[in-house]
Amino acid sequence: MVDFHSHIVFNVDDGSSDIAMSKNMILNAIDEGTKCICASSHYIPIEFEQSKEEFFEKVDDLRQIFSEKIDIVPALEVYLTPDLIELYEAGKIWCINEKKYMLIELPMSEFPMYTEDVFYELRLKGITPIIAHPERNIKIAENINLLKNLIEQGVLAQMNSGSILGFYGKRVKEVAETLIQMNLIHVLGSDAHNDGKRNTNIKTAFNRINEINPDLYEWIIENQFSIINGDDVEVLPIKKIKKAGFLARMFKR
Template structure:
């Protein structure tokens, strides 16, 4: 299992409050059988930015402490990047980076909005060779009311990452319902804990895989077959055909 979304590095954002908490979060993941966990702190343009140098300094400290505790889990670099019109420019300047240094960028939208420039930003990033992953789309208020917003992005090659907490109902009934529908309709490509601490938002992931397997075996198998491609910076397989009330749409990975 790979946890593509966590806030396990302390002292950067609203995630782990101390190195001890970071290590406890790593321990929770390892005990669940997670092989890789991506350390993805928030990056908000012009408000909450971190340099690659400073990030790697903090990541290396956590990796070293993890090894001293004899943890086997591999901690990978990454960011949760807040949507902004300047993301293509920042990517070109190497001020933002992908999962494990790959072309796969984890990007989040404002919870209550779907910015008009969203598709343009993703398109420009893909022209630069990046592959956007939309973080927890099931929690976005606009998307909850209009699933076509996600369908259109998937058709353009954007991957979707769902939170464990969403599938468990931690964010409310509507988010849970939306996440389950996305799973059933083949609209999920990777999973993440979005872990922030060791109490209310733990780095639990195993149950999310179990839920996906129960509700849609095809999506579960797609995730297992493709998740390592992402951390190894290679192209994923073709997306699964979307399940819709009307005639389905076959989606192909044009960036393969």
């Protein structure tokens, strides 16, 4: 298993507060059977900007401590703004493992008009966006076609383990299940912030994906390390599902 989203780096954002907590979070991941963690701390202009040197040093320290048991790769959870190309070229933001996939977070309650344009520009530069936890975005939850269109254009999506388990409420759980059924998710992440309630657990959610959509589970197992290594992946075709009741409302025209 690979955890594509976690705030295990200490004292750089609202995630781990110190090295002891980071170690606990990583030990928990090892216990779960996770083989690789993306250290994806927040990059939010003004609020959480990361110094590349300091960030990579901390990732490297953690990686060396646990090198025999788990791999840890540098990443970021980049907040979507219109100037991502400039930030990338200035070395202020970077991709997962410094390869070609970039974890990008949309504002929770908005789907900015420039989303498609920024993603298009990134793809022209050879960068594939991975949308962080789309199931938690209010606009996508109301209209899954917003996500479907982006996936059709070559964007990938990361789901939070807690979403499938109901930690963010019933509605997010329902959206998460729908996205899994439709093959609209490509990687899983814990979005861990501490060694308490928001820890690095992904195993139960991973098994839940297998119950809901075994083909997708197999696909994730086969492709997760290709994504870490920056190799191209061929996604599963998007599946149509029967829409009834509240689900029908999730597909606006």
